[in-house]
Amino acid sequence: MCALQFEVYVSTQSASSAAGWNYFRFKSASCPWTTGMSDMDYAIDRGSMTCFRVVTSHSKQWWSARDACTSSDDMLAVLEPVEKAKFIYEFMNTNYVNHRKLNHFFYIGSKRPQLICTPPCGWSSSDPDYTWLNGQPVNYTATASYWHANKPDNWNAETVLSIRSFFGFLWDNITPDTAQYYICERPLIY
Template identity: 40%
Template structure:
């Protein structure tokens, strides 16, 4: 029996929470904040949000942050040091086209997390971890090929 692995996404609408609370909210359900790599996954999520809430002011926490020991510090000379919830570094060359113009900028040395900004058609925005937003979780889902066939 062949097993097909896919990804399920959960988009929250309320309550608005901080990034750390969003991360814990995903973990409590066996999920993690969404990782927007590879580029096709980012295109899918951003496209979905623009269809569901076009021109919205809604923001969504995603699974990228600076490592906890680097919060509230300046970026290194080589640029931001964001990592995905999987532990992999955010590939800035892959995600570059998804960032708001001029971002990431680490304004006031406290932009420790990344969110999708509704005011910018869900572009990536580095922001403070204290701001509240909605969030998107993901989890793998496995099914047998037989479960996809019509009966």
């Protein structure tokens, strides 16, 4: 018995490319895609076998965003290994370019265990590190090109990570109690 696993949609009108990259949209039963840009549509990164969903229809605090992803059998996006960070960076810069001038934040799944210091603060290698929701520590060396300049800076109560559109979709540390957009992920299952 044969079963359809992927449908491939190729568009030369809306495609953009960088050296060594081809952009296609895949459709998979484990990562639904309907119209292409709704909060329920997944972008599939076949390299990391991960499906990502960018939620922009409503904003949530970090903890609520984490729970909203979980309630859909997803998790707030864990952007390591670095190939996942690269995919999201390219995907956001290709598909969400209009958000850049609006200074939107997109929560991702990393946090610090506690408030580190009160302003003025500076990053110290002895401070507790950010960890992803899967328990893996953030690898600052591997992900260095995805951080905005001088981030993380631990200003005030900035204990979670986000992708900031105004910074060209680079990472920023922010407080978890402001309602923001967010990015969920789930594994791609064949």
